[in-house]
Amino acid sequence: MHPAAEFLQEKFPDEVVEVMEFRGDTTVVVKPGRIVDICRALRDNTRLSFKYLSVIAALDYHPQSPRFAVVYNLYSHRNHDRITLKAYLDDAAPVIDSVTSVWSTADWHEREAYDLMGIKFKGHPNLKRILLPQDWKGFPLRKEYPPRGE
Amino acid sequence: MEQIERLPRTETMVLNVGPQHPSTHGVLRVLVELDGELIVKAEPDIGYLHRGIEKLCEGRTYHKCLPLTNRIDYLAGEVNAFGFCLTVEKLLGIEVPKRAQYIRVIIAELTRIASHLFWLGTHAHDLGAMTPLFYAFREREKIMDLCEMASGGRLFPLYFRIGGLAADLPEGFVEKAWEFVKEFPEKWKDYDRLLTENEIWKERTVGVGVMTKEEALDWGWSGPMARGSGVDWDLRRDNPYSSYQDFDFEVPLGTREGDTYSRYLVRMQEMLQSNRIVRQALEKLPKGDIKVDDPRISLPPKEQVYSDIASLIHHFLLIEEGVKPPKGEVYQAIEAPKGELGFYIVSDGTGKPWRVKVRRVMDGLGLSNPAFIKTEHLIADS
Numbered sequence: 001m002h003p004a005a006e007f008l009q010e011k012f013p014d015e016v017v018e019v020m021e022f023r024g025d026t027t028v029v030v031k032p033g034r035i036v037d038i039c040r041a042l043r044d045n046t047r048l049s050f051k052y053l054s055v056i057a058a059l060d061y062h063p064q065s066p067r068f069a070v071v072y073n074l075y076s077h078r079n080h081d082r083i084t085l086k087a088y089l090d091d092a093a094p095v096i097d098s099v100t101s102v103w104s105t106a107d108w109h110e111r112e113a114y115d116l117m118g119i120k121f122k123g124h125p126n127l128k129r130i131l132l133p134q135d136w137k138g139f140p141l142r143k144e145y146p147p148r149g150e
Numbered sequence: 151m152e153q154i155e156r157l158p159r160t161e162t163m164v165l166n167v168g169p170q171h172p173s174t175h176g177v178l179r180v181l182v183e184l185d186g187e188l189i190v191k192a193e194p195d196i197g198y199l200h201r202g203i204e205k206l207c208e209g210r211t212y213h214k215c216l217p218l219t220n221r222i223d224y225l226a227g228e229v230n231a232f233g234f235c236l237t238v239e240k241l242l243g244i245e246v247p248k249r250a251q252y253i254r255v256i257i258a259e260l261t262r263i264a265s266h267l268f269w270l271g272t273h274a275h276d277l278g279a280m281t282p283l284f285y286a287f288r289e290r291e292k293i294m295d296l297c298e299m300a301s302g303g304r305l306f307p308l309y310f311r312i313g314g315l316a317a318d319l320p321e322g323f324v325e326k327a328w329e330f331v332k333e334f335p336e337k338w339k340d341y342d343r344l345l346t347e348n349e350i351w352k353e354r355t356v357g358v359g360v361m362t363k364e365e366a367l368d369w370g371w372s373g374p375m376a377r378g379s380g381v382d383w384d385l386r387r388d389n390p391y392s393s394y395q396d397f398d399f400e401v402p403l404g405t406r407e408g409d410t411y412s413r414y415l416v417r418m419q420e421m422l423q424s425n426r427i428v429r430q431a432l433e434k435l436p437k438g439d440i441k442v443d444d445p446r447i448s449l450p451p452k453e454q455v456y457s458d459i460a461s462l463i464h465h466f467l468l469i470e471e472g473v474k475p476p477k478g479e480v481y482q483a484i485e486a487p488k489g490e491l492g493f494y495i496v497s498d499g500t501g502k503p504w505r506v507k508v509r510r511v512m513d514g515l516g517l518s519n520p521a522f523i524k525t526e527h528l529i530a531d532s
Contacts, residue, residue, distance in 0.1 A: 022478045023240050051367045054483065057494045057507035071494060073481050073509075076369070080388040083482060098522065105370030116204075132196035140205055141505075147209045 002026035004048050004083040010039055025084060032070075032087040032096045042074060042083070047116065050074040053099070056109035058117035062143040068094040068119060074143045089119065098124040116141040160312045169198050207506040210314055210504040211472025212238050215506065220306040222510060226265040226487045227306040228297070229258050236391055237482040237493040239313045241475035242447065247439040250314040251393040256327065256431045257300065257309060258392075263334070265487035266421050270341060273414075277354050285340050292330050299323050313448045313475055314441025323431060325500055338422060346418070355411040362408055373489025373511065377401065378416045379408030385485035397430045399423045421461040447473050472501030486511055 005019045005028050015038060018029040030038055042050040054073040055064035061067055066088040073084050089096055098121035099106045110121040111130040121127055129136060138145055162185045169179040177198035183191040203222065207215045222230040232254060239246065246254075271286035294304040299320055301309035301348060309316055345351045361371065366379040376383060384401040386394040402419035404412035441448040449468055454461040477499040483492035492509035 023480050024244060025480050027479070053370055053511035054490060055481070055492060055494060055507065057505075059496060059505050059507075065333065071479075071507075073492070073494065077383050103370065104368045131200040140202060145205075147205055 002081075002083060004028070004042060004050070007045065007048060008038065008042075011041055026084070027071075027084040027086050029088070030085045032089055033141060035085075035087055035098045036099055036102060038085065039072065039074075039099045043102055048076060049078040051076060053103040053105050053109070054082070056099075056106060056113055057093050058113035058119050058141065060141065060143050065091055065124065067091045068117070070096055070119060072099070093120070094118065095120045095122055097122050098127075100124055115139075118142065160496055169195075179404065204506050204508060207503055209502065211469075212475075212499045212503060213469075213472055215503065216310070216312075217306070217308055219508075220308055221493070222508060223265075223488065224305055225260045225268050227303075228309055229261050229265075229311045229484070229486045230491065231308065232392075233482065233486065233491045235310050235312050235485045236484060237480060237495050238473070238475060240480045240482050241478060241497050242312075242473065243476075244313065244444070244447065246314045246392075246442055248393065248436045249300075249318075249438045250440045252431045252435050253319060253440065254310060254392050255313060255394065255397070256428055256435075257297070257307070259427045259431070260293045260296060260327075262424045262487040264290045265420050266424075267293075268308055269417060273376055274345060274351075277351070279345070279348075279351065282341055282344050285337070285344065289330075289334060289337050293479050296323065296330065299326065311441065311448075311456055313444065314439070318440045324435070327428065327432055331425055331432065334425050335422060338418075338425075342418065345414070352411060355408060355414060356406075358406060358410045360409045366408065371489070373485065373487070374413060374416045374420060375489060378404040378413030380404055385483055385490060391481075391482075391484060394427075396426045396434070399427050474501050475498060483509065486509060 001019065005016075005026055007017070008028055008030070009016050012030070013035050015030045016028060017031060020027045020029065039050075042048055052075040054075050055071075057071040057073070057097065059069040059071060061069065068089040068091070069086055070089060071084060071086045073082060075082050087129075089094060094117075096119065098110055100110065101123070102112075107125070108130060110124055111120045111127060114121060114124075114127055115129040115131055116139060128134065132140070162183050165182050167180040167182060169177055179195040181193045181195065182189050201221070203218045206218055219230045220227040221233040245251075254485075255280040266444070267286040267290040271283035271290075274282040274286075279294065285526075297307045300305050300323055301307040301316065303309070347461050361369075361375075361379045363380045366381055367374045371379065371381070372383070378419055380403055382401065382403055385391075387401055388401075400419075400423055402416050402423065404416050406412045445464055446468075449455075450458075450461040450464050455465045456462075477497055479494070479496045481492055481494045483490050485491075489511040491511055494505075494507040494509070495503050496505040496506040
């Protein structure tokens, strides 16, 4: 198993839901509640050293439930490996804590996830639309949003 | 006589920079707060070139996403398709034949040189030096010609396919590429002589836009931007894909504390390293197939489509229904000319991606970083 997955299972036994392996990628599904603690632990562990956040992807699995998920892909320059964290969010009001305090680069990733998928990040310093105009209605990457205009 | 009290005006001024017209490079609007000529605060406004590529990908087969991916970074068209193809191939669990891998490397590294040349020309132009642009574009044009030769396209070659390449290299390509590889280091000296020790150039780049190593990691910098700050990281070397482990090359690092001049030096050296990789790939170019031998992924040869009913059906099905990766999610990143370019693709087992998330290089640039548009710099230098 990926050392980071082992580390999380040991350190956060109540938070880790599942560890998945697919095509060499390891994904750890965690509960959304303590995401900031989990991320900080992965960053500050000297052996794992995930000091770099590659991407935050917001996913919509409509019509499945739970519908929304947030995916964090982390990179370790020390070991040259990656780990993916995934948290499923509530259907009606998808909210998760912001990880901007762990990696500054999360700022724009989270703004984009908010702008296009409507996921709220609690504690984000400046959570407003980033790509679309501020007065835009709706969240285009949600599955019910039409791919082209009327 | 009326006494007029004169007080120095101490309030700051807000200046709106841009948005630049789409035909100029990088459409961006920045709101800057100025105290005289010094920047106090800067807030960038991006999104002027947002085209909804991620949403568009969900409505078409994997192959039909390729023209969209070419446009993510239009200065390095085929490199974006490179990343997308590798991600879908990872989903499928396949590896393309060695010859295709080498040809992909040749095109990708030539594209890197072209992208860096564009940066060099326009960067110098923005700082008031007109001449380097003409030299840089002279060589870039030759790379465009090579792309055109291989695929018919210049900015958007659309040459890579899921499972390999659209076609083998045309006759004469290797010779023409050799010509370029041999003369490029000589031409490179022209740019070097124009700028590297140029007093005005140094005056405007040394000590400007300083980013420490820690800041660079924290703000998600990658590629030459991060290496300029001393982050020793290159995905081609550290997580090799497409046979990069077969080539001998160095990863240049910034020699000074992460300023614009340091990033300039890194990119300059990278061009020579890319040239070196192309040279080795041309030397060692293996013979063999250029796409995987799997009827569920590769199109049949065109001659057979016109003469054989089974091949016609096969062609039709692949175009209409597309390749069908198994259910799953993967992330794959490559070293694009400007940094880490990654795709996170969710497959639901059908011929169309359920979700494509592109990790553009821009995401990591952290233009929102107050340290990047460095406050307390002169407006003209930033």
